Amino acid sequence: MIVATVDEHLQPHSRVVLLKEFNVKGFVFYTNFEGHKAQQMAQNNRVSLTFFWPSLERQVRVLGVAEKISETISISYFNTRPIESQLGAWASPQSQLIRSKDFLEKQFQYYKQKFGDNVPKPPHWGGYVVVPSSFEFWQGRPNRLHDRLLFTHTGNDWKIERLAP
Numbered sequence: 001m002i003v004a005t006v007d008e009h010l011q012p013h014s015r016v017v018l019l020k021e022f023n024v025k026g027f028v029f030y031t032n033f034e035g036h037k038a039q040q041m042a043q044n045n046r047v048s049l050t051f052f053w054p055s056l057e058r059q060v061r062v063l064g065v066a067e068k069i070s071e072t073i074s075i076s077y078f079n080t081r082p083i084e085s086q087l088g089a090w091a092s093p094q095s096q097l098i099r100s101k102d103f104l105e106k107q108f109q110y111y112k113q114k115f116g117d118n119v120p121k122p123p124h125w126g127g128y129v130v131v132p133s134s135f136e137f138w139q140g141r142p143n144r145l146h147d148r149l150l151f152t153h154t155g156n157d158w159k160i161e162r163l164a165p
């Protein structure tokens with residue numbers, strides 16, 4: 001899915017992340033808490049998500065707020081990941097400028113030596129849940145007469161409205 005955040009200059013930033021789970025609370029993804037998106041969410045936790053299925057001509061847009069999930073859940077998921085991904089989470093100072101690719105390789109080898117077969121979750125890595133406040137479901141139709149259905153959360157219910165394409 002594409003996650004968009006906004007920085008302190010009101011500049012939007014968007015990037016792809018893996019939607020790991022969705023549950024009754026919202027949409028869960030995992031990342032580095034020191035990268036750009038995490039810094040932006042720490043200042044302003046309003047985000048948007050976009051999903052696109054070209055072959056179905058479908059788009060889903062979500063607005064909501066991002067909240068960190070519990071450390072316990074992040075640890076359980078981290079422990080299921082392949083060891084190379086676990087080491088990668090330690091090796092990469094996400095979003096920072098690095099001198100060369102070699103720097104990453106060396107970091108990787110360093111943490112491999114350090115942790116062996118038991119890699120703990122880095123304190124700077126974990127999950128966010130995006131709690132939705134609105135959804136727009138877009139369905140492509142002939143003659144550009146596409147459907148756009150807007151669901152807005154109103155207390156315990158969802159208001160449903162139609163937007164012009």
Ligand SMILES: Cc1cc2nc3c(=O)[nH]c(=O)nc-3n(C[C@H](O)[C@H](O)[C@H](O)COP(=O)(O)O)c2cc1C
Pocket residue numbers: 013015016017018019029030031032035036037038094095
């Ligand atoms: C298919 C795909 C999946 C990705 N999944 C993740 C992810 O789950 N978490 C993540 O932090 N970055 C993921 N990335 C990398 C991000 O797009 C982005 O480069 C990175 O998170 C740094 O973004 P930032 O500097 O805005 O924080 C993925 C990229 C692609 C293309």
